[in-house]
Amino acid sequence: MSQGISKTSISDIVDQAGVAKGTFYLYFKDKYDIHNKLICHKSAQLLKNALSRLMTANISDFEDSIVFIADSILNQLSENPNLLKFISKNLSWGSLRSAVTQPEDDDDALTDIYDRLKIRAQGYNEPEIMFFMITNVISSSCYSAVLYSEPADISVLKPHILGCVRDIMISHRKDKTT
Structure with missing residues (x-):
């Protein structure tokens, strides 16, 4: 799938995986289904890594x-531009939420933290709206900054992204006095 999802055929996928087409269709509806499941899987790994780091950060x-x-996810995406290209602005609150509410590897610790x-x-x-907005700010802002240094390198943009994350949270506080 190095040429992208649109130029990749089911035959390419099954040949690379070493499975028959029937086996592929037993688990996936089409190439977009496997693509979406892989994005969810990789998104779950991002969140799991961030939550693990949070537990040790006290x-x-x-x-x-x-x-x-948010900072941990930005760091992971900055360190792995190929993952960022693969996710390609598809990091979403829905995929992160389903990763922790329906973990594929019975990771109860992740569900407990969530x-x-x-x-x-x-x-x-x-x-839910607050987390949706935070996830979308992270996803859309880091893509161009990491891959193309637009509008600036991620090291310059990251403090602004994290400031936006905090501002979103402040705007959603029930008690606006704190």
Whole structure:
């Protein structure tokens, strides 16, 4: 699939994987189905790595935790431009949420961390919308910065992205006095 999903055929995929077409269709509807599942899988790995790092960072403030997770995801994508190209602006809150609510490898620890974050998010109006916006800011902002240094290199843009993440959270606080 190095030539992209649109130029890749099912035959290319099954030949590379060493399986029959019937086996492919047993698990996937079409090439876009496997592409979407791989994006979800890679997104889950990004989040899992970020949450693992969070657990060792000993951060107690909720907003600081979310900014830390965002920073970790940005770092991972910066360190792996090929992964960023593959995900290609398709990192979404939906794929991240399903990665932790329906983990493919029975990772209860990841689900537990997500559940704790959800409980802590109760102090925010519409936390699902808040997380959706944060994920989209990260995904769309880092793509051009990492791959093309547009509008600036990711090292220059990252503080602005993380500032936006915090601003989104502040705007969703139920108690605006803190």
